[in-house]
Amino acid sequence: MSWEVVIGLEVHAQLATRSKIFSGAATAYGAAPNTQACSVDLGLPGVLPVLNQEAVRMAAKFGLAIGASVSPRSVFARKNYFYPDLPKGYQISQYELPVVSEGTLLIELEDGTEKVIGVTRAHLEEDAGKSLHEDFQGYTGIDLNRAGTPLLEIVSEPDMRSAKEAIAYMKKLHSLVQYLEICDGNMQEGSFRCDANVSVRRVGAAEYGTRAEIKNLNSFRFVERAINFEVERQIELIESGGKVVQETRLYDAEKNETRSMRTKEEANDYRYFPDPDLLPLVVEADFLQQVKAELPELPDDKRQRFMTQYGLSKYDASVLTASRELADYFEEVVQSSECEAKLCANWVMGDLAALLNKNDLEITESPVTAAHLAKMIRRIADNTISGKIAKDVFEAMWAGEHDGDADGIIEAKGLKQVTDTGAIEKLVDEVIAANPGQVEAYRGGKDKLFGFFVGQVMKVSKGKANPAQVNDLLKKKLDA
Numbered sequence: 173m174s175w176e177v178v179i180g181l182e183v184h185a186q187l188a189t190r191s192k193i194f195s196g197a198a199t200a201y202g203a204a205p206n207t208q209a210c211s212v213d214l215g216l217p218g219v220l221p222v223l224n225q226e227a228v229r230m231a232a233k234f235g236l237a238i239g240a241s242v243s244p245r246s247v248f249a250r251k252n253y254f255y256p257d258l259p260k261g262y263q264i265s266q267y268e269l270p271v272v273s274e275g276t277l278l279i280e281l282e283d284g285t286e287k288v289i290g291v292t293r294a295h296l297e298e299d300a301g302k303s304l305h306e307d308f309q310g311y312t313g314i315d316l317n318r319a320g321t322p323l324l325e326i327v328s329e330p331d332m333r334s335a336k337e338a339i340a341y342m343k344k345l346h347s348l349v350q351y352l353e354i355c356d357g358n359m360q361e362g363s364f365r366c367d368a369n370v371s372v373r374r375v376g377a378a379e380y381g382t383r384a385e386i387k388n389l390n391s392f393r394f395v396e397r398a399i400n401f402e403v404e405r406q407i408e409l410i411e412s413g414g415k416v417v418q419e420t421r422l423y424d425a426e427k428n429e430t431r432s433m434r435t436k437e438e439a440n441d442y443r444y445f446p447d448p449d450l451l452p453l454v455v456e457a458d459f460l461q462q463v464k465a466e467l468p469e470l471p472d473d474k475r476q477r478f479m480t481q482y483g484l485s486k487y488d489a490s491v492l493t494a495s496r497e498l499a500d501y502f503e504e505v506v507q508s509s510e511c512e513a514k515l516c517a518n519w520v521m522g523d524l525a526a527l528l529n530k531n532d533l534e535i536t537e538s539p540v541t542a543a544h545l546a547k548m549i550r551r552i553a554d555n556t557i558s559g560k561i562a563k564d565v566f567e568a569m570w571a572g573e574h575d576g577d578a579d580g581i582i583e584a585k586g587l588k589q590v591t592d593t594g595a596i597e598k599l600v601d602e603v604i605a606a607n608p609g610q611v612e613a614y615r616g617g618k619d620k621l622f623g624f625f626v627g628q629v630m631k632v633s634k635g636k637a638n639p640a641q642v643n644d645l646l647k648k649k650l651d652a
Contacts, residue, residue: 174374176375178383179335184326189230197212197320209319243273244456250447258300259301264450279337297323297325366390366395370383370406371383371406384418385421394423402421417435419435474499482506498520504542509553
């Protein structure tokens with residue numbers, strides 16, 4: 173414990189525009205290689221970039237959401253380097269004057285405490301193409317469809333002190349950009365990926381240690397594993413008398429290790445200079461006010477409202493507001509069912525979430541609509557079915573029986589709950605008469621046998637007897 177870990181993340185969020193940041197070429201994922209790269213993306217002689225206003229709107233939206241400063245004047249620069257998938261020989265980015273600076277993000281740690289992470293800057297830039305190394309028999313294929321795709325690079329302060337904190341920050345950011353509808357957050361497609369800057373220093377030291385940058389991590393699990401490996405590597409290196417070299421490293425998921433790619437470049441290696449083809453970006457006050465008016469209810473605000481309006485615990489509210497779509501689904505269930513919010517929350521976070529996870533589905537792909545789930549919950553509330561029977565009904569809804577209609581399933585399967593007191597009393601009498609030994613033992617002080625009697629009544633009723641009425645009648649008759 174004599175070492176302190178210092179982590180900063182650079183997250184690249186692909187902006188959800190239909191066209192690229194400086195051209196009219198499409199940004200749709202999955203197109204055939206090199207079918208969505210126009211002359212501007214290729215940097216052919218005589219072409220000029222034109223800034224996509226929607227990308228600016230999305231960047232401003234993010235800046236306002238994290239309480240950052242949205243600069244009234246920012247500048248695009250050329251970042252010069254050679255790589256096969258960068259046909260122009262430079263990347264258009266922002267350097268000294270980014271569009272967004274000095275914001276914060278509040279994260280919640282595993283023990284329930286909260287921590288503020290500083291966001292140094294968020295700047296607009298274009299993506300490069302992609303090098304494909306498989307299926308080319310020793311050659312590399314270049315797909316330039318991604319070239320010119322708009323990115324918002326979000327750079328944190330080195331405020332994180334463990335891989336767990338880094339994941340909490342990254343997940344919060346992931347949720348936020350989706351709430352704002354500026355990024356789809358699809359990590360498998362590369363829409364949301366990060367570079368992790370990791371260093372270690374002795375506890376109490378004022379200076380940061382030499383950092384290594386781990387490039388292109390595209391899953392939360394890989395980020396955590398890569399950071400933990402890199403921390404161990406650096407500590408072992410220093411304690412054995414070596415020195416950490418500032419470099420860029422690659423994470424190998426199969427071997428669970430990082431390895432050196434190249435020595436870390438400094439800013440002057442890229443020969444940044446203002447792009448002569450692009451005017452400074454001016455964000456006017458009216459435009460910013462318009463963007464502010466478009467902001468949705470943000471995750472932290474929604475969580476607080478769920479706690480206040482619906483009386484949910486902090487944990488429940490946090491789970492239900494993890495994504496905008498899940499929060500909307502839950503609210504529709506509550507409003508359509510007109511039932512207790514906690515009951516609705518239990519079904520959304522319990523049975524529904526379990527089947528979604530089992531089938532690797534998002535809430536937007538759920539076979540059970542919010543309206544159908546609400547109807548089933550109403551039938552629990554009005555005692556048409558018990559909570560236990562509801563599980564069978566829900567499974568039938570998931571399978572698409574009777575078009576997912578709870579009433580149709582209940583009717584077809586004969587699952588209506590027995591609420592007639594006389595009928596339940598008859599079942600209770602039968603069970604008591606059939607188990608004289610257990611009755612005597614219960615009355616002799618073995619209170620735990622009460623559950624046995626409840627189970628027997630529910631068994632003979634095939635689960636249809638109202639549990640509350642069963643409990644009341646058994647209590648009266650056994651204690652008589």
